[in-house]
Amino acid sequence: xxxxxxxxxxxxxxxxxxxxxxxxxxxxxxxxxxxxxxxxxxxxxxxxxxxxxxxxxxxxxxxxxxxxxxxxxxxxxxxxxxxxxxxxxxxxxxxxxxxxxxxxxxxxxxxxxxxxxxxxxxxxxxxxxxxxxxxxxxxxxxxxxxxxxxxxxxxxxxxxxxxxxxxxxxxxxxxxxxxxxxxxxxxxxxxxxxxxxxxxxxxxxxxxxxxxxxxxxxxxxxxxxxxxxxxxxxxxxxxxxxxxxxxxxxxxxxxxxxxxxxxxxxxxxxxxxxxxxxxxxxxxxxxxxxxxxxxxxxxxxxxxxxxxxxxxxxxxxxxxxxxxxxxxxxxxxxxxxxxxxxxxxxxxxxxxxxxxxxxxxxxxxxx
Numbered sequence: 001x002x003x004x005x006x007x008x009x010x011x012x013x014x015x016x017x018x019x020x021x022x023x024x025x026x027x028x029x030x031x032x033x034x035x036x037x038x039x040x041x042x043x044x045x046x047x048x049x050x051x052x053x054x055x056x057x058x059x060x061x062x063x064x065x066x067x068x069x070x071x072x073x074x075x076x077x078x079x080x081x082x083x084x085x086x087x088x089x090x091x092x093x094x095x096x097x098x099x100x101x102x103x104x105x106x107x108x109x110x111x112x113x114x115x116x117x118x119x120x121x122x123x124x125x126x127x128x129x130x131x132x133x134x135x136x137x138x139x140x141x142x143x144x145x146x147x148x149x150x151x152x153x154x155x156x157x158x159x160x161x162x163x164x165x166x167x168x169x170x171x172x173x174x175x176x177x178x179x180x181x182x183x184x185x186x187x188x189x190x191x192x193x194x195x196x197x198x199x200x201x202x203x204x205x206x207x208x209x210x211x212x213x214x215x216x217x218x219x220x221x222x223x224x225x226x227x228x229x230x231x232x233x234x235x236x237x238x239x240x241x242x243x244x245x246x247x248x249x250x251x252x253x254x255x256x257x258x259x260x261x262x263x264x265x266x267x268x269x270x271x272x273x274x275x276x277x278x279x280x281x282x283x284x285x286x287x288x289x290x291x292x293x294x295x296x297x298x299x300x301x302x303x304x305x306x307x308x309x310x311x312x313x314x315x316x317x318x319x320x321x322x323x324x325x326x327x328x329x330x331x332x333x334x335x336x337x338x339x340x341x342x343x344x345x346x347x348x349x350x351x352x353x354x355x356x357x358x359x360x361x362x363x364x365x366x367x
Contacts, residue, residue, distance in 0.1 A: 081111045103133055105133070155179045155213075193252075211266075225254060236313040260274050263288050275319075284331050290323075290328045339356065
């Protein structure tokens with residue numbers, strides 16, 4: 001019988017009642033991770049909030065196109081709001097806002113003590129309205145005015161990279177998966193089929209700066225690449241609660257060589273997918289340790305609009321690695337200058353003199 005790597009302790013139970021925020025002030029002293037008082041607690045660091053939430057998972061976005069989280073300061077406390085991803089084609093990306101940038105203020109209000117859910121709400125608004133952001137990128141700070149808009153989100157971009165002189169890996173199919181919305185699995189299948197029509201024999205799945213989305217889509221995409229094996233364990237205080245496995249029924253690409261690219265912006269469902277492909281030795285994973293978003297939480301609304309988040313379970317990879325705060329550790333690093341777009345990826349593979357070059361002939365080798 002499968003067992004979890006460590007028990008999960010729930011420090012309090014939640015009823016269906018909606019107590020006030022004041023009645024829960026004492027919960028500020030809770031130090032065990034399963035219980036968090038949202039919108040008041042100053043030390044939440046692992047939460048990710050997709051600004052568009054439900055609309056984003058359904059394939060359209062209305063807002064500025066940002067997925068945000070809490071950065072970690074040296075003393076362990078969050079300062080400001082961190083950009084996890086910027087939706088391709090959205091207002092934020094067009095303005096040059098990048099993953100890792102820090103939002104210091106929203107409409108001249110400092111985010112230093114702003115709850116992440118409050119920040120998400122302030123970034124949303126009617127289509128055509130504007131929002132003023134103060135952004136820190138490295139050592140530089142700038143002001144950006146963004147106009148909110150509705151963006152149709154295609155979660156997949158793909159292209160074929162032809163590498164001169166390479167034999168088995170002369171044609172590599174590059175697939176960039178930006179989010180796990182309800183179109184994600186079908187879009188990945190379509191990309192694979194299109195690339196195969198161009199005689200592609202190997203694939204690169206880019207999950208960098210993909211902060212997650214719909215859990216079922218992540219499972220379905222894992223099944224596309226795997227014909228057998230555990231995808232993820234769901235663990236609670238009693239041990240393994242659920243096991244998601246591939247049985248071959250939905251597999252269309254289980255044999256071609258596969259590389260997965262990850263970084264610190266790879267989170268949640270992306271980490272489940274990367275962990276499954278790595279632990280089952282289905283793919284070689286390149287990049288840096290992922291974000292580490294492995295908790296499953298239920299949020300109970302309170303009467304004043306705040307909420308109580310209770311951790312009810314967590315994700316573990318097939319090798320029983322607890323994703324939370326640790327993330328998925330890649331097999332190999334990427335060059336520091338490695339690009340995040342499909343054109344740059346192909347250029348780096350083609351140009352053996354480029355600082356970002358990866359040897360295409362050895363790209364899929366495990367040792």
